[in-house]
Amino acid sequence: MSGGKTTGDAGRAAGQEYGWLLPSAVVDPAGSGAAAGRSRRTVRDWAVDILCLAVAAVVGLLAAEPLRADPHTSASVFLADQILGALAVTALWTRRRWPVGLAVALAAVNAVSPPSAGAMLVAVFTVAVHRPFKVTASVGALALVSTLVSAVVRPDRDLTLMASAVIGTLLVLTPIGWGMFVRSRRQLLLSLRERALRAEEEAALRAERAQRQARERIAREMHDVLAHRLSLLCVHAGALEFRADASPVEVARVAGVIRASAHQALQELRDVIGVLRAPTGADAGDPGRPQPTLTALEGLVEESRQAGAAVVFEQRVADPAAVPAASGRTVYRIVQEGLTNARKHAPGCEVTVVVEGSPERGLTVEVGNPASVAAKDGAPTVPGSGQGLIGLAERAALAGGRLEHGPAPGGGFLLRGWIPWRP
Structure with missing residues (x-):
């Protein structure tokens, strides 16, 4: 307007x-x-x-x-x-x-x-x-x-x-x-x-601001959800392209994984777009579907391992279920984006994920990988635009925290974030 x-x-x-x-x-x-x-x-x-x-x-x-x-x-x-x-x-x-x-x-x-x-x-x-x-x-x-x-x-x-x-x-x-x-x-x-x-x-200004915030929230949610799924699809498709001599059983297994990942990506896309049909007064922090929390990190890491990534995961939070949902969801998105970026830009490298914190100190999350090497067996890498890190920084700032990323002291790449322990 x-x-x-x-x-x-x-x-x-x-x-x-x-x-x-x-x-x-x-x-x-x-x-x-x-x-x-x-x-x-x-x-x-x-x-x-x-x-x-x-x-x-x-x-x-x-x-x-x-x-x-x-x-x-x-x-x-x-x-x-x-x-x-x-x-x-x-x-x-x-x-x-x-x-x-x-x-x-x-x-x-x-x-x-x-x-x-x-x-x-x-x-x-x-x-x-x-x-x-x-x-x-x-x-x-x-x-x-x-x-x-x-x-x-x-x-x-x-x-x-x-x-x-x-x-x-x-x-x-x-x-x-x-x-x-x-x-x-x-x-x-x-x-x-x-x-x-x-x-x-x-x-009119409040309505315009609310519309802009809703668009930004939907865009962040679509990127966080779909980038992870599509990167997994690219990894599996690249394996099929490279392994031309794979047996029919292996091809069928990978094709099944691709089909399941594509189906899940479509389902999550429907859930995110469903926000557009939500009532006007819907809570901005609830995009209209069940949201992941800190307890879902194990499943996220296991999903990456099944895709062939080497992930070392250290969960140092005493009781992940006690972490507030909003804080846990932000940490989950940081880890998800870190794993996705590692698959894109450092395929074949070991990824280390460390999550620690308490009500007094807040939550600290680190996702790091060593310097990028040539893809194993010539597997192709997945292109990226870098918009995910910008969206993560905005998400962390909205949660009252901060996000840092860049080259690690010993080489490689380090993504580090701090999120306050609050609803």
Whole structure:
């Protein structure tokens, strides 16, 4: 799964879950307003803008009513107030592009023309929604000053100066508080959407990592199982090719061994591939079939001896059955790979296998052979790629141990590993 596809799917999922709660012009944390200015109005935005204009017009008409009844207000002044109020309401169409500038301008107009109060309150609300607290506080303070100046310059004959100041202050603080609440709610929804995106991406990464680990485990298991069987098949087939004068009885015996080994290799291949059909939550340490432990080393060594290899095996663990299954299985795979490599690269050489350990010291395994000599009687060697040792090193590291391999001090090749004694 690619990262772009993952992000796109996560974005669509998050949009379906939270998109209906968010406006097209999202909160601009930096306060630049660029995103809001470039975004196209949606149907929801048009509805909100029309509602804001209607509210501003209604508040402006209510503020103009005392002026109509005031005998000290001339007709020309009243007409000018109506024109300024209408222009202020119309200017609200630009509130998404220039919220701060519009609010400052309307605050100045409101100081001398009360019908502009509704437009000013809507502009202050817009600033509270789209700008940080410092900007909102500054614009709010200016709106409060404008309201107090308006109460002094254009007093309401039915209210005292104190009452007008208190009512104006409440009218300014209400849209500020409401706008800050809307801003906080939008930021919360945006953070939830980002969390959903991150959760989707992390889930995709975990799934991809699990798939990769499963593939690596299956590859190691197939190599460990099949390399050993196929190397035995090559040894027996090479013996048949070399012994052209073998009796029919010998040929039949070797052919039977080849047939049995091939059958067993196919069966083990089926078992390993069966991992692909296992449930998703299967234990990564259990590939779906009975796994060898340290007690199976005797059978492994005897199988190599029957194939013609000279193997000296020293089992120095007091109770092999008491060894934890995971640790014993790792040691078994190390010995199996060591015997397979010896048959490939040092045919005819004696192989020494030593396994020792205790709960306190862990398990130590050594597989060594002397310097390679010409194959006995010209028997062909089996090619190899060296990937088995890489897989063994990874297996040992996953078990918490280590693996070393290379030329032995006295010549030949030595494979040495240490595995902790733990489940």
